[in-house]
Amino acid sequence: MFLSDFEYFAPKEAGEAFALIGRLGSNARVLAGGTDLLLMMKEKMIEPQYLIDINAVPEFQGISDLPGKGAVIGAATKISEVEYSPLVKEKYFALHQAAGELGSVQVRTMATMGGNSCHASPAAETPTPLVALGAKVVLASATGERQLPLEEFILGNRKTGLGEGELLTKFILPEPAPRSASRYGYIGLRGAMEIDAVNMAVNLVLETDGRTVKDLRLVMGSVSPRPLISVEVPSILVGKQFDDALVEEAAAAACGEAKPISDIRASAEYRREVVAVLARRLLHEAFNAAQEV
Secondary structure (H helix, E strand, C coil), rough: CCCCCCEECCCHHHHHHHHHCCCCCCHHHEEECCHHHHHHHCCCCCCCEEEECCCCHHHCCCEEEEECCCEEEEECCEEEHHCCHCCCCCCCCHHHHHHHHHHHHHHHHEEEEEEHHHHCCCCCCCHHHHHHCCCEEEEEEEEEEEEEEEHHHHEECCCEECCCCCCCEEEECCCCCCCCCEEEEEEECCCCCCCEEEEEEEEEECCCCCCEEEEEEEEEEECCCCCEEHHHHHHHHHHHHHHHHHHHHHHHHHHHHHHCCCCCCCCHHHHHHHHHHHHHHHHHHHHHHHHHH
């Protein structure tokens, strides 16, 4: 479990980090929290020649409110900072919930927002609510930057749209719509320190009457190689008054859309059943919360 030899860099500004990434290329790995990276190195799954530690770069840190426009979260921001952010809790409740369920207190203190998406685990906690909330990622290099919806950045299990010389620098979240609410939930083998068997996030917007669904996004995790955005659930609920019968129809539809596998955490059949349970629960929770806004 010893690490192989590597050369360590700790840039202090974004330009220096981009230059290192561009120069060292695929022989280097970016170190943010290291909660996944260092384990993979200890197990000799990867043996990079260089580590580029971006924790001292101020541009990659912190949570910024953009009143009326949304918020920006730096990629090197710790999960614990997101968990305890009053701004995140108020405006992006599903992300607040997901951050509080990731690993242990020790892991959340080290792990970063960018790492949780770049690692691209199908069971990752924060990508599901981020996609439900309409988040975009900013990918930057020495030659410029570009934006992508997060669902287009995560391509599959351990696969992302990160280009040569690029670094994920921040997440951009849109301003929540009036009369909207988001909720996150998961099922695992136990209540703590568990990789999710299924997770889900819902972002629901109501019309001015407080009962008709104006917009809806339901996203499933750990039932597909990447966050799975439901097509059927919005088609059932949007434009209609929220009621139990429609929720039951939507839960069954989400179950049918899921594409899980069987592994040591759960069977595919169990995961499909859990999808229906979570969809039913989170749709009701989001609807009730949106009525109170």
